[in-house]
Amino acid sequence: MFDLKAYLKVKQQRINAALEELWHDHESSPTLLVQAMRYSLEAGGKRLRPVLCLCASEVMGASEADVMPAACALELVHTYSLIHDDLPAMDDDDLRRGKPTCHKAFDEATAILAGDALLTAAFEVLAAAGRCRPGSALKWLEVIYLIARGAGYSGMVEGQMMDISSEGKTITLEELERLQRLKTGALIEASVRVGAVLGGGSAQQIAALGAYGRHIGLAFQVADDILNIEGKPEMLGKPVGSDAAHQKATRPSLTGLDQAKARAVQLADKASDALRIFGNKGEPLVALARYVIERNR
Amino acid sequence: MFDLKAYLKVKQQRINAALEELWHDHESSPTLLVQAMRYSLEAGGKRLRPVLCLCASEVMGASEADVMPAACALELVHTYSLIHDDLPAMDDDDLRRGKPTCHKAFDEATAILAGDALLTAAFEVLAAAGRCRPGSALKWLEVIYLIARGAGYSGMVEGQMMDISSEGKTITLEELERLQRLKTGALIEASVRVGAVLGGGSAQQIAALGAYGRHIGLAFQVADDILNIEGKPEMLGKPVGSDAAHQKATRPSLTGLDQAKARAVQLADKASDALRIFGNKGEPLVALARYVIERNR
DSSP: OOOHHHHHHHHHHHHHHHHHHTTGGGSSSOOHHHHHHHHHHTSOOOOHHHHHHHHHHHHTTOOHHHHHHHHHHHHHHHHHHHHHHHSTTTTOOSEETTEEOHHHHSOHHHHHHHHHHHHHHHHHHHHHHHHTOGGGHHHHHHHHHHHHHHHSTTTHHHHHHHHHHTTTSOOOHHHHHHHHIIIIIHHHHHHHHHHHHHTTOOHHHHHHHHHHHHHHHHHHHHHHHHHHHHSOHHHHTSOSOHHHHTTOOOHHHHHOHHHHHHHHHHHHHHHHHTTGGGGGGGHHHHHHHHHHHHOOO | OOOHHHHHHHHHHHHHHHHHHTTGGGSSSOOHHHHHHHHHHTSOOOOHHHHHHHHHHHHTTOOHHHHHHHHHHHHHHHHHHHHHHHSTTTTOOSEETTEEOHHHHSOHHHHHHHHHHHHHHHHHHHHHHHHTOGGGHHHHHHHHHHHHHHHSTTTHHHHHHHHHHTTTSOOOHHHHHHHHIIIIIHHHHHHHHHHHHHTTOOHHHHHHHHHHHHHHHHHHHHHHHHHHHHSOHHHHTSOSOHHHHTTOOOHHHHHOHHHHHHHHHHHHHHHHHTTGGGGGGGHHHHHHHHHHHHOOO
16 A cells, blocks of 8 residues: 555655755855745645656656756745735735745735745746756756746636636636636646656656646645635644635535535546556555545645 | 947837737737736837847847747846836836836736736746757757846845835945846846857857846946936836935935946946957947937836
8 A cells, every 4th residue: 555644755855855955055144035935935835746746757767856856846836826825915814834924924025026036936946957957958948838837827827816806706616617727726737747748758648647637736726625614724724714704716615515525536536547557656646636635734 | 320229119119029929829808817917018118128139149140030039038027027016015106108007007916916927928938939949948948047047036036125125224335236236237137148148159259248238237227227317207107206205225326416327338338348259240239238328218
């Protein structure tokens, strides 16, 4: 039986070490900007996107060291998105992972700039990794393209825009699913695809992993919606019920809690089904799909 | 005698056409996000960074079409930085280029997201250009690296952070110069370097163009400080005197107006001197250095 807990712990430790390594030039006297960037980056996330990226690349036998810069870049992009989403003009959240949000710990201008700098740093890390690996230059350009597409105006940012625009409004289940696929799903799918590309996957393998990523991307957000109702604040690091308070449409608010849970299970199953071509090698990703819907934070 | 006015007009038209081309998929029903991105992008900037990039590449005889995606990406990054700098939590400006700023024309959340999306789109455009040119993949990774470095926490964003932190405080001329080199100079220097790299410049040529970019980058900001005192609001598209109102340290506020003007001329001269190795081919860049300090907007 695959031990996901142990697997996650090892991966998270290595990802955290690689993220810390990014700042080694700034160790002695970090600027206030770098302090704010690191404050949010090191606030204790699950590192799900980097783990998915590494895990997808390992299905094809890639070396962790070769993929790690992309894993780090994904976490930089994710962290920037959290900082900006928490801003007063957006979701106006005071707590994230049990700590004051960036604009509370610093100030609003610093939080905006720390987010901008994290997003930019992601592409610096990716380009630097590609420059050092001339034989894989095209693969790294593909990775940059996938992350920029997943994070930008056709992906995550558009999803956040839809999320804010729909507050207090009635939207259909179809609209909600589209919103959630963009807001959360696009970067998660990109994380898996990036691992597949760097792992040297064939077109068929990349498509299979892409389908997996697409299903767990949506599953992750459905699970998030459920946690926002049923989760424990001490595990989540933020108050529960904030979606309802913001009058946000969520899966449970549109279909009820039971159907939302059934949809999460269905999506995790579809994700696992997409991995059949990999046989036993897909085991860690199958376990991650379960984890995405059964996590408590 | 080189006709800069005619040269600029042609370049600006081609850059604007290439920027419009970016949205051809969204023509029929642009999202609100894309509308906000285009609102700021098409508000009538000088396109100085793209022009510098194209112009630097032409010194080595590069084709404009090959460099244009990088030129566009630079303008996307520049436009994002203006939108975020204008936000209430930052400089809180209502007018930019004679039009309401993005957060005034739309709202604050939309402006934050439009900036985020423009920055991300810059890297999407760069990666897409590199993917289509497999023979130059490494050059495009270098370009992405240069732009990310120039725009990020070691460049423009750090400069903006210093700018905000120093409002109302006394800073030395040395500190001001460092701030301005980061806030404005870093992306301008990157623009020239990107052109040099894509033009296939030798290490010596890239260094010469880098020095040129470094000098005009600072010259541009010194000229901006002077325009904020002596400029005509109808040309600038914003009120004059805002630096003084914000208690911002500027070159003129630290050294007086005459010395600031002398410094701008000195920097433009140094920039031109750096181009000697190119002979007559450097003429457009020499004219641009003049333009940077003599422009009225």
